Amino acid sequence: MQLSLASKRARIAAAGAALAVGAGLYTAGAASAEHSVPRTDKEIPNLTKVTDKIKAYYGDTVDKNGQHYASPDSNYAKQVADIQKKAKAQLEKAVKNQSGSGKKGAPKPAIVLDVDDTTLLTYNYELQQGFHFTPESQDAYLKSTDMAPVFGMPKLVNWAQSKGITVFFVTGRDEHQRDWSVRNLKNAGYKPAADTAHFFLKNKKTPPAYLPCGATCTTVEYKAGTRKHIESQGYRIVGNFGDQYSDLQGGYAQHTYKLPNPMYFLP
CATH class of the missing domain: 3.40.50.1000 (HAD superfamily/HAD-like)
Structure with missing residues (x-):
């Protein structure tokens, strides 16, 4: 992974697209138009829900200092x-x-x-x-x-x-x-x-x-x-x-x- 240019990071948006595909929210043709302007809000994954799914996937655990870590059972x-x-x-x-x-x-x-x-x-x-x-x-x-x-x-x-x-x-x-x-x-x-x-x-x-x-x-x-x-x-x-x-x-x-x-x- 390259962590050097913020302009190259399609962070949560990319994560949302990946999860949305898995959830059937995107059609096959959406892949070719992933950088186009959404026509409605229904084409945009909800950021809070995407974040929650990411946390669940990694088995989010929080230590006594409030730091988040992935779980080995995730x-x-x-x-x-x-x-x-x-x-x-x-x-x-x-x-x-x-x-x-x-x-x-x-x-x-x-x-x-x-x-x-x-x-x-x-x-x-x-x-x-x-x-x-x-x-x-x-x-x-x-x-x-x-x-x-x-x-x-x-x-x-x-x-x-x-x-x-x-x-x-x-x-x-x-x-x-x-x-x-x-x-x-x-x-x-x-x-x-x-x-x-x-x-x-x-x-x-x-x-x-x-x-x-x-x-x-x-x-x-x-x-x-x-x-x-x-x-x-x-x-x-x-x-x-x-x-x-x-x-x-x-x-x-x-x-x-x-x-x-x-x-x-x-x-």
């Missing part, structure tokens, strides 16, 4: 667990194929993971901000607070590393947020090193030479271009994990895994 957690089960089965096949190939110099298996809502859960931050992202509020939160891990992801990622799969993190967070992000990943239980060789953040001031789009990359261009760079170093990306379709598009991965996220949409 439908969200169950859906994530199903995706992880399928991913692990495919990764096991990749490890088996790698060990059985016997080819010297064969590409090394790797996985690529987005950060926000793929490895770290932004739910508490979203509730604090009322689903209204700003770069300033994100900086303040990341600097002082650790996000909880996405349920089950540390176990899956650490298992992958133990099987000889190299782990890379590719996020739309800005380069100046690196130290906070590294701290959070470590404290959340991720064992793979989130060093400069394995953790890629967006750097608009001095973009890397391997990205032809430079500082103007779209999310797809940035993520796919980074995966291409990783593969050029002798890796074969056997799994690419993200909560946005823009995390997964553009190729350079054998399998893609879309984690659920009804809170916002990033093109």
